[in-house]
Amino acid sequence: MSTQKTDHNFLSRAMIFTILSVFVLAAVLPFLYMLSLSLQGDADLFSGKVVIIPETLHFENYLTIWEKAPFARFILNSFIIAGGITILHVIFDPIIGYVFAKMDFPGNKIMFAALLATLMIPFFIRLVPLYVLTAKMGWLDTYQGLIMPFAMSGFGIFLMRQFIMPIPDDLIDAARIDGASELRIFIDIILPQLRPALATLVLLTFVFQFNEFLWPLVAVSSETMRPITTGLTLFNQEFFTQWNLTAVGGMLLFLPCLILFVAMQRYFVSSVMMSGMK
Amino acid sequence: MTYRTRRTLTAYALLAPAILYFSVYFAGPILIEFWASLRSGQPMIGQSEFAGLDNYAEILRDRLAHKSMVATLVYAIGSTVITLVFALGLSAILSGPVRAKNTIRAIIFFPYIVSFVIGALMWKSILDPYSGLLNSGLLYLGLEPQNWLADPSRALYVLIGVSVWKDVGYATLIYIAAIQGIPDQLYDAARIDGAKPRHLFRDITLPLLMPTTLFLAVVVMIAHLQEISLPYLMTGGGPANSTRLYSLHVYETAFKDFDLGYASALSFAMFVMILLITWIQFKLLHRDIRHT
Amino acid sequence: MLRKNLKVTLLAATAAVFGMNSASAETLRVYFNAGHAYETYLEVIEQFEADNPGWDVAFEKFQWPDMRTKIVADFAASNPPDLLAEPGGWVPEFAQKSLIMPLTKYIDADGKDMGFPSDWQDGSVTRNTINGEVYGVQIHQTCATLVYNKDLLSEAGYDAPPTTWEEFRDVAKKTSKPGVFGFAPNPSFGYIFPFIYQNGGDWYDAETKQMTFGSPETQEAVQFLGDMIHKDKSAPPPVAGSDYEGPQRLFTAGRAAMIITGPWDVNAIRTGNPDLNWGVAPSITGEKQATIAGGVSLMIPKDAKHPDMAWELIKRLTAVDVEVASALQYGMTMPRKSWLANPQIGADPILSGFGECLAYAKGVNDEISHAGLYSSAVEETFKGAIDEVLYSGASAADLLPDAEKEANRLLTR
Numbered sequence: 001m002s003t004q005k006t007d008h009n010f011l012s013r014a015m016i017f018t019i020l021s022v023f024v025l026a027a028v029l030p031f032l033y034m035l036s037l038s039l040q041g042d043a044d045l046f047s048g049k050v051v052i053i054p055e056t057l058h059f060e061n062y063l064t065i066w067e068k069a070p071f072a073r074f075i076l077n078s079f080i081i082a083g084g085i086t087i088l089h090v091i092f093d094p095i096i097g098y099v100f101a102k103m104d105f106p107g108n109k110i111m112f113a114a115l116l117a118t119l120m121i122p123f124f125i126r127l128v129p130l131y132v133l134t135a136k137m138g139w140l141d142t143y144q145g146l147i148m149p150f151a152m153s154g155f156g157i158f159l160m161r162q163f164i165m166p167i168p169d170d171l172i173d174a175a176r177i178d179g180a181s182e183l184r185i186f187i188d189i190i191l192p193q194l195r196p197a198l199a200t201l202v203l204l205t206f207v208f209q210f211n212e213f214l215w216p217l218v219a220v221s222s223e224t225m226r227p228i229t230t231g232l233t234l235f236n237q238e239f240f241t242q243w244n245l246t247a248v249g250g251m252l253l254f255l256p257c258l259i260l261f262v263a264m265q266r267y268f269v270s271s272v273m274m275s276g277m278k
Numbered sequence: 279m280t281y282r283t284r285r286t287l288t289a290y291a292l293l294a295p296a297i298l299y300f301s302v303y304f305a306g307p308i309l310i311e312f313w314a315s316l317r318s319g320q321p322m323i324g325q326s327e328f329a330g331l332d333n334y335a336e337i338l339r340d341r342l343a344h345k346s347m348v349a350t351l352v353y354a355i356g357s358t359v360i361t362l363v364f365a366l367g368l369s370a371i372l373s374g375p376v377r378a379k380n381t382i383r384a385i386i387f388f389p390y391i392v393s394f395v396i397g398a399l400m401w402k403s404i405l406d407p408y409s410g411l412l413n414s415g416l417l418y419l420g421l422e423p424q425n426w427l428a429d430p431s432r433a434l435y436v437l438i439g440v441s442v443w444k445d446v447g448y449a450t451l452i453y454i455a456a457i458q459g460i461p462d463q464l465y466d467a468a469r470i471d472g473a474k475p476r477h478l479f480r481d482i483t484l485p486l487l488m489p490t491t492l493f494l495a496v497v498v499m500i501a502h503l504q505e506i507s508l509p510y511l512m513t514g515g516g517p518a519n520s521t522r523l524y525s526l527h528v529y530e531t532a533f534k535d536f537d538l539g540y541a542s543a544l545s546f547a548m549f550v551m552i553l554l555i556t557w558i559q560f561k562l563l564h565r566d567i568r569h570t
Numbered sequence: 571m572l573r574k575n576l577k578v579t580l581l582a583a584t585a586a587v588f589g590m591n592s593a594s595a596e597t598l599r600v601y602f603n604a605g606h607a608y609e610t611y612l613e614v615i616e617q618f619e620a621d622n623p624g625w626d627v628a629f630e631k632f633q634w635p636d637m638r639t640k641i642v643a644d645f646a647a648s649n650p651p652d653l654l655a656e657p658g659g660w661v662p663e664f665a666q667k668s669l670i671m672p673l674t675k676y677i678d679a680d681g682k683d684m685g686f687p688s689d690w691q692d693g694s695v696t697r698n699t700i701n702g703e704v705y706g707v708q709i710h711q712t713c714a715t716l717v718y719n720k721d722l723l724s725e726a727g728y729d730a731p732p733t734t735w736e737e738f739r740d741v742a743k744k745t746s747k748p749g750v751f752g753f754a755p756n757p758s759f760g761y762i763f764p765f766i767y768q769n770g771g772d773w774y775d776a777e778t779k780q781m782t783f784g785s786p787e788t789q790e791a792v793q794f795l796g797d798m799i800h801k802d803k804s805a806p807p808p809v810a811g812s813d814y815e816g817p818q819r820l821f822t823a824g825r826a827a828m829i830i831t832g833p834w835d836v837n838a839i840r841t842g843n844p845d846l847n848w849g850v851a852p853s854i855t856g857e858k859q860a861t862i863a864g865g866v867s868l869m870i871p872k873d874a875k876h877p878d879m880a881w882e883l884i885k886r887l888t889a890v891d892v893e894v895a896s897a898l899q900y901g902m903t904m905p906r907k908s909w910l911a912n913p914q915i916g917a918d919p920i921l922s923g924f925g926e927c928l929a930y931a932k933g934v935n936d937e938i939s940h941a942g943l944y945s946s947a948v949e950e951t952f953k954g955a956i957d958e959v960l961y962s963g964a965s966a967a968d969l970l971p972d973a974e975k976e977a978n979r980l981l982t983r
Binding site: 045131217223 | 603604605606630631633634642643657819820822823825835838841
């Protein structure tokens, strides 16, 4: 356990308790709501009444989705796509963030500005050219076609840069004088200190991509390549969303993200900070 | 080869994959969009002809675009500021001695990982003027029920609230990660020097969180300036176009109206505005802390 | 079994990485609405595959807005499906942009046998005819009309649904009580049009090619609903949003005495409240009797790889026995005259109720789309002004003429 970094003596315990209660309550609500929806029958959905705890719990909803669509395949697709993208981000974003944070070279500022600029055009505006490009590459309806457009992100690189910047330069300079290569410095000095940042990157990238809808919607053209998000729309009616089954799918989107969060959680606490300083 | 040249070469070698990737997947498509923004007709889909700056001139006359631009600024600034203030407070609390803090951290992150399609439905149902929990609560307390989302003067603020609710866990997560990254020695040294506990946060944590604050301010603001799913799922842009955020306007121009030329022009106008706002944020928040 | 499934899944996934999706059979790609994947249609497709060995039908299902996004990208990449369904308005739009093909040669060859166009309601044919050529075949045809709660009306002293504006307004007032609204309006754009048409107004004039929703008739219609909300308090402001569920939910829960809707709500009402005593009434009459039409047409993109096979499938999907079976099972109304004349349909009070309004129903976007002038900006400009009346209690006379001017400016783009 690391040293406490903030002290609460100045805030009364009661106040902290109140603040946390409000946020925790607001945060569990959607989960409980999703759980309730996922157990409702069609009659509950259409009744027009507010159903909080359904009279009959329709556990069969959790079976229906497997019967109505190739859901195992949707789940597998979601994991391959979001997992593949996350791995690429972990490989590329930190090292590029390091170059921007700690290396002086002509063009650093301009290229960093260009990188930020990539965040400023909404994705859907690139959608059509991106689709034409992917079609020309013959990658429609393939995993690489779904993964490659998200292989790196300005967001991830920017995040890494901001986490690397506070790491003292003395360490890096000392290593450079000793003749260490930049890659070595990155691996030996920077990476060990980036654990909380990497955990954040993994979590945010995976969650975001796991829930991505628009690109799989257009780049997939067969039912078996759909991820969970676009697969779920198969259950809907022309003018109605089949909310109970959508909520079951929502649970399937939620649980892996929660497990990942719990798995990453320890890296937020047990970072071996600055061991090289001593 | 001088040391400097060698380092420049190393830097570019390390950047090479990124340069390749961003050229193919960003620069290319964006250049095509720019080409489209200078054309009328059906650029990219069918016939089109060169139209100079006509599409850009149209933005000046497009009343809906102006209305949505104002709504977007209010929405983005409001939700970014509130999200960051809440997140900073929460991360300060959760980095300290709190019971069950790991569980609380996980729970606070829920709204970000629950599919937003469900989250939006939940809020619509809670805010429903006739059967929603919120109005039932108001009635119970003897207060007047409100038309939350069906009131053009209020709907946008409701969306700000929902967006804060959704993003605060994510911003808190990043702040906590950053606080964990601050060397313990700095605190130990300050304590030995006799610093009071309450000053530790102000004098050490807060300044060292500047890069993170800058990051969050920039990233959250950019995301909010491009927000589309919230109005798309909750209000459809109404009532009376009061929640028609700019991206929704662009999206409908592109995909409902097949007008990719004008939609591209609209996005470049937005791009310039985001660039300006981001530049201001850097000027305000950027401190060179490499040598602290 | 599970293990076998998993193995097949993994194998297929591996194949997908290397882009080796099965290429042995010819594939006919079809985009359809997810809510319209009726068993009856799936059977037609199964039979089609059986009759055409070596052919696979890839039946891809989407929500309409998702399909719209996908099809825009598909057109840009010249990669459209062979057969495309649409929710109304897309046929004239795509025809004018030369994105879909005229069906003339197919109709010349097969029209007589299949009964097209003679057996289709006139409106469903003219809607899909652009510059004298047919570009689409209607498969579903719907209209929205008055749906009412018999118990709530008789409680208030009415044994029949209203037939005129005055009666409608009175019934709405009398059936309103705490927790119950006389009429629950729908927030979607089209649902103000029954009143506009009934009052002799419109939003677009095909002769002058101008927007005309600033007219006194249209003002009066919008104000009529605005007054019911703000003066009579017999109707709630529509719950904002892009979904259709609000009025149906209030109606099903017995909290709205009347709504205007189409056959798609039948199953939802029956499922949500099987005991509800409700009926379908003819549309009310102002200057005239009128309401809005909707429905689905099928079309073949110009770059389709297998247009001939797509046409074969269209013929089978729109056969009258398929229509009758689908209607009876799913409560959908259909465009063929012989469908409406079918005794089984006539025996169903709900279906025949919704079938009746087809005759005087009009598509909101039909004329403006035929002129190639529809845009969401024009729609939003009008809708913005309507919303100000319905939500904020503004006066229609103050807002609509100005909004009309702006919309006409947008038309000249």
